[in-house]
Structure formats: structure tokens, C-alpha cells
Amino acid sequence: MPGHTPKKxxxxxxxxxxxxxxKIAKRMAKVLGADLKKPYEVNSDDLDKYDLIGFGSGTYFRKPHIAIIDFLDKLPDARGKKAFAFMTCGVFVFSGLGALKKAIKAKGFGLAGEYCCRGFDTWGPLKFIGGIAKGRPNERDLxxxxxxALGLKRLN
Ligand SMILES: Cc1cc2nc3c(=O)[nH]c(=O)nc-3n(C[C@H](O)[C@H](O)[C@H](O)COP(=O)(O)O)c2cc1C
Incomplete structure (x- = not known):
């Protein structure tokens, strides 16, 4: 279509x-042809290039990393854009995914999907037992x- 620039x-x-x-972020990025960045690497002027943004984090004290939440808080209103959430966690019940989805929706994004899986965890006393969720994410998680990600691509 002339004049139509496909967004990323x-x-x-x-x-x-x-x-x-x-590991999860890289696998999704490969499928989606997505740019992969840490919050401090994103130039806010570039955001207009994207119409789908994925927010991913490990769980730290039942929450997503503060840098992700701060990044979301500081974004301009995102109504009309789509986003997805993904997290890894040692124990599913404490994933912090709810907090991430809340921050995404508060910004006005339409939530296109969410993904969560377990991730190797040796935090604190867990290191004395060799950690939990060993080998995760595994090939099945990936x-x-x-x-x-393929489902998101079809949506987009
Ligand atoms: C400081 C710290 C706190 C954590 N707190 C939680 C938690 O509250 N709930 C949970 O399920 N996992 C918790 N974990 C485990 C991590 O969420 C899990 O290992 C995750 O896969 C780490 O992702 P990453 O390797 O991408 O940082 C914690 C890990 C660390 C290092």
C-alpha cells in the first residue's frame, strides 16, 4: 500500500x-522480528515506530522489576497501541504478572496476551538446596x- 509503513x-x-x-524474550523476538531492549536503552522518541510492545521481567519479591514498572509509568498515553506481558518466576503463585498487567492497562494499552513460565531460582536460602525450577525455562517453555508469539503475530 503506498505511503503505508508497516510498524514493528x-x-x-x-x-x-x-x-x-x-531466553524467553529472545525466542519471542525471533518469531516477531522484534527489537529487543532494556528500559534504559529505549529512546522515547522511537516509540512511535512500534504498534506492539512486549513487557517482560523476572519476578523479584512478587513483583516485576521496578525498572519495567517505572518505564511504563513514564510512557505517554498508549491508547490505540497493543502490548503483551511475559514473566518468569520461581513459584507460579507469586509471579507478579498481575502487577505487570495492571501497569500496562493503566497506560491505556490493549492487552494482546500474557505468558508466564518458571525460571531457575537460587535466591537466598534456595541456593543451599541447589535452587528450584532447575533447567527452566526448558525447551518446552521456549x-x-x-x-x-506466533499467535500475537497473527493478531497483528
Ligand atoms: C531477589 C529475588 C527475588 C525473587 N522473588 C521471587 C518471588 O517473589 N516469587 C517468585 O516466584 N520468584 C522469585 N524469584 C525467582 C525469579 O523470579 C526467577 O528465578 C526468575 O526466572 C528470574 O528471572 P531472570 O533470570 O530473568 O532474572 C526471585 C529471585 C530473586 C533473585
Missing amino acids: TLIVYMSIHHGNTE EKAEQF
Whole structure:
């Protein structure tokens, strides 16, 4: 279509413990052809290039990383844009996904989907037992992340 510039997908993520969330982010980015950035690498002037933004984080004290929440808080109104949320966590019940979705919706984004899986966790006393969720995300988690991303691509 003349004059029509197809927009792109951006994935903004934080992954500070074992790179668990980064593995998921990379698999999704491959499927979506997305740009992959940390919040501090995003130039707010560039955001207009994107019509779908993924927000990803590990869970830290039952919450997404503060840098992701701060980034969302500081964004301009995002009505008309779509977003998706993904997280990794040691234990599902404490995933922090609810808090991430709330911050996304508060900005006006339409929530296009959410993905969560377990991630290797050696925080605090867990290191004495060799950690929990060993080997996660595993190939099955990554495959599910890929399927999730393919679903988003069809939506877009
Ligand atoms: C400081 C810290 C706090 C954590 N708190 C939680 C928590 O409250 N609930 C949970 O399920 N996992 C918790 N975890 C485990 C991480 O969410 C999990 O290992 C995640 O996959 C880490 O992702 P990352 O490697 O991308 O940073 C915590 C890990 C760390 C290092």
C-alpha cells in the first residue's frame, strides 16, 4: 500500500538473576522480528515506530522489576497501541504478572496476551538446596513462548 509503513514490535525486558527471562524474550523476538531492549536503552522518541510492545521481567519479591514498572509509568498515553506481558518466576503463585498487567492497562494499552513460565531460582536460602525450577525455562517453555508469539503475530 503506498505511503503505508508497516510498524514493528518492541520487547522491553529486565532479566537480572539467571537470564531466564532473556531466553524467553529472545525466542519471542525471533518469531516477531522484534527489537529487543532494556528500559534504559529505549529512546522515547522511537516509540512511535512500534504498534506492539512486549513487557517482560523476572519476578523479584512478587513483583516485576521496578525498572519495567517505572518505564511504563513514564510512557505517554498508549491508547490505540497493543502490548503483551511475559514473566518468569520461581513459584507460579507469586509471579507478579498481575502487577505487570495492571501497569500496562493503566497506560491505556490493549492487552494482546500474557505468558508466564518458571525460571531457575537460587535466591537466598534456595541456593543451599541447589535452587528450584532447575533447567527452566526448558525447551518446552521456549516452544510455548514461540507459539504464544506466533499467535500475537497473527493478531497483528
Ligand atoms: C531477589 C529475588 C527475588 C525473587 N522473588 C521471587 C518471588 O517473589 N516469587 C517468585 O516466584 N520468584 C522469585 N524469584 C525467582 C525469579 O523470579 C526467577 O528465578 C526468575 O526466572 C528470574 O528471572 P531472570 O533470570 O530473568 O532474572 C526471585 C529471585 C530473586 C533473585
